Amino acid sequence: MKISVIITLKKDVLDPQGKVIHQALDGMGFNDVNEVRQGKYFEIDTKETDPQKAKNKVEEMCKKLLANLVIENYKIIDAQ
């Protein structure tokens, strides 16, 4: 089954890349953007067929490797 995870920077962590993207959007005429925050997206294809078990495993992966919990949050957004 495929589990989708997004990793985002925590609120009080500076995101200079997001800022630059925001500025670029501004320059392109998208003037109504308040803020841009850049994150990461992972698709993990696992042999596990039980959705809850698969989610638990991916959560463990997030805590141990995919995210650094000092600066990042993770969210499992899909399992199918």
Add this chain to the structure above:
Amino acid sequence: MKSAVITFPGSNCDRDMDVALKKFGFKNKMVWHQDVELPKSDLVVLPGGFSYGDYLRCGSMASKSKIMQSVINFANSGGMVMGICNGFQILVETGLVPGVLLRNKYLEFICKNVFVKISAKDSAYFKNIKNDVLELHIAHNEGNYFCTNDQLKEIEDNAQVAINYCNNEGKIEKSFNPNGSIKNIAGIFNKEKNVLGMMPHPERMIDSSLSGEDGSLFFKNLINNIK
């Protein structure tokens, strides 16, 4: 004194570190990241470079490599472990030192000489260095030290800040901060001060043909203090 330098795929300051350690009297061994055991050492060095191409987060993949469990055990039993640049990034990813290293504030790769003030002289790494300020070289894209407010309080309460970016007179001000690090932090210790992570490269300042020799002060002092 025996030292060991770990080479990861993508390390590129490992041999410079080997040259520096040998120059100042260490018997150094190079250790491959897939090895399981460390040779008997008084000092283990995680060198600079771009381990695993900086994939995922700088240092994150290297922190999970085979040899690192031995390095973590060595550090936890009081052994001296020093991480320079990418080595510092690996150390924060193992959790041996607190915090993380973010992308530089202005998104530039910075490669230049900087001045750092030695802020804690009670560890074997800096004890007996007469100078308060060293001129060292930095070369990094992710050196912007960050930690939570709780971590910062703990770091400061335990005097774990090793060195701060400053000017040539030792003034620590925002304008001398190259990368946006919290409180101009360039290097920190673990609580016990046997583990040091720092962005500057002392191994690049050990010869008169290079752009300075303050790294020599660091290594001369280091070998004298590991006894």
